[in-house]
Every structure is written in structure tokens, then in C-alpha cells.
Amino acid sequence: MILRSVNHENVVRFYRACTKQRKYLIVTEYMAGGNLYDFLHKHNNALELSLILRIAIGISKGMDYLHQNNIIHRDLKSANLLIGNGQIVKIADFGVSRQRSQEGDMTAETGTYRWMAPEVINHKPYDHKADVFSFAIVLWELVTSKVPYENLTPLQAALSVRQGLRLVIPSGVHPRxxxxxxxxxxxxxxxxxxxxxxxxxxxDILRPIQVASRSKGSHRHIKQKIQMKSQR
Structure with missing residues (x-):
């Protein structure tokens, strides 16, 4: 029902649902690139900063749209982010999502341990800011191409977060x-x-990188023109 109600370029598009068979089926748009988890961790892709930022902006815009519509995803992670043509990334899997307008505080331990916010792990009341925590873990994955807490079991990872421990951000990551x-x-x-x-x-972080890239491209074009002239 939630997926049917949303429409954004960074949220996977719902087409139909089949409910007459024993197994319910949801038909969505086809995302040829698979999920972000496999893209990063199974194919060992190390991404350039500009691509990291473009992917992160797409996820952030999609999440902003959901939150503006009072929808909390509750299981934001790289496996629930799908890659389409042109490396556009879309948010998927709304199986545990919830409308904020629903009655009662959310305290259920919902989501996936490696991406789960401490307030969720601790069964405290939580809101849309739990998704922001999960986004931070995805952002860390993008800049490191590593599995979060890869040397810990999921439960050990959750206990570490509960104790206030966080993943190590490499020193080479853009300071902002x-x-x-x-x-x-x-x-x-x-x-x-x-x-x-x-x-x-x-x-804002991406802007000067794009400017520098365009400038480099125009310099290369001028250089090629000069070389062509000299050859004549």
C-alpha cells in the first residue's frame, strides 16, 4: 500500500500486485544493476568521489520525499537500494515501513542490525531519524566499499553500536x-x-568537483584542437 502511494524518481516504481495466488507477488520496474550491496561488495567496486556523491544525493532525495510524506522506511541498507540505467539508485523493499500518522510510539526492533540505529536496538521510542542513522552506514559503505562491521556478527555489531562504538572513517575521505x-x-x-x-x-560538496571536471574536459578539448592545428 505504501509503495503504491509514492511516486519519486529515487523510489522504485510499483506497477501491480497479484494477490489471488497463495504467494503474493509485487511487480515493480526492472532495475538492471541489481542492488547496491552486491555492486559494492561482491563486485569489489571502488567508487570515485563524484559517483559516491551522486548516488548519496539520489538516496537522500528519495528519503526526503518519503519523510515529507510521513513514511519511515525502517530498513534502509545497501541491499534495499537498487541500481538502474545511468547508475540511478532507487529505494526499495517497504516490507517494514510505516506511516508516522499511525497510532503509538515505535519501539519494535525493526531493520537489520548492521544498519540499525541505537534507539531501535535499545527498544526506545524512535522516529524518522532512525533512517538517518541507517543512511550514515550506507554512506560509510560507499566511501569504503566495505561491509559494515565485517569482522563482527550482526549481534556483536548491534551491541557495539549500543555501547557507542562507530565504524572507522578512513583519513582519506573528504573532510566534509x-x-x-x-x-x-x-x-x-x-x-x-x-x-x-x-x-x-x-x-555543495559535489559542485566544485563537477566544475573542476568540466574545466578539465574543456582544457583537454582545447589541447586537442591545438594539436590538430599543429599537425596541419
Whole structure:
């Protein structure tokens, strides 16, 4: 029902559901690139900063749209992010999602341990900021191409988060990106940024990189023209 109600370029598109057979089926658009988890970890893809930022911006925009529509995903992780043509990334799997307007506080331990916010692990009341924590783990995956807490079992990872431990951000990561990850996985949900702020920050980091890339491309084009002239 949630998937049917949403429409955004960074959320997987719902087409039909089949409910007459024993096994219920959902038909969505085809995402040729598979999921982000496999793309990063099974194919050992190390991504350039510009691509990391473009993927992160797409996820952030999709999550911002969901939160603006009072939808909390509750299981945001790289395996639930699908890659389409042109490396566009879309949010999928709304099996445990919930409308914020539903009655009662959310305290259920819902999601996947390696991406789960501490307030969820601790069975405390939580809200949309739990998704922001999960996004921080995805962002860490993008900059490292590593599985979160790869040397720990899922339960050990959850216990580490509960104790306040966080993943190590490599020193070579863009300082503003590193700072954003730390803000997003902060212990206090109220100090975590909302997705509109995250998108703005990511776009601001990307802007000079795109300018530099275009400038490099134009210099290369001029150089080729000069070489062609000299050959004449």
C-alpha cells in the first residue's frame, strides 16, 4: 500500500500486485544493476568521489520525499537500494515501513542490525531519524566499499553500536563528507540532520568537483584542437 502511494524518481516504481495466488507477488520496474550491496561488495567496486556523491544525493532525495510524506522506511541498507540505467539508485523493499500518522510510539526492533540505529536496538521510542542513522552506514559503505562491521556478527555489531562504538572513517575521505557521516550517526537522534539538509550538503560538496571536471574536459578539448592545428 505504501509503495503504491509514492511516486519519486529515487523510489522504485510499483506497477501491480497479484494477490489471488497463495504467494503474493509485487511487480515493480526492472532495475538492471541489481542492488547496491552486491555492486559494492561482491563486485569489489571502488567508487570515485563524484559517483559516491551522486548516488548519496539520489538516496537522500528519495528519503526526503518519503519523510515529507510521513513514511519511515525502517530498513534502509545497501541491499534495499537498487541500481538502474545511468547508475540511478532507487529505494526499495517497504516490507517494514510505516506511516508516522499511525497510532503509538515505535519501539519494535525493526531493520537489520548492521544498519540499525541505537534507539531501535535499545527498544526506545524512535522516529524518522532512525533512517538517518541507517543512511550514515550506507554512506560509510560507499566511501569504503566495505561491509559494515565485517569482522563482527550482526549481534556483536548491534551491541557495539549500543555501547557507542562507530565504524572507522578512513583519513582519506573528504573532510566534509566525513563530518556529515558523523553527524548522521550521532547518538542523539535530535542532533542528526534531516534529509533536506543532507541533500544540500552533498550537493555543495559535489559542485566544485563537477566544475573542476568540466574545466578539465574543456582544457583537454582545447589541447586537442591545438594539436590538430599543429599537425596541419
Amino acid at each position: 563528507l566525513s563530518k556529515l557521516i558523523q553527524r548522521c550517526w550521532g547518538e542523539n537522534p535530535h542532533t542528526r540532520p534531516v534529509f533536506s539538509e543532507i541533500t544540500a550538503e552533498l550537493e
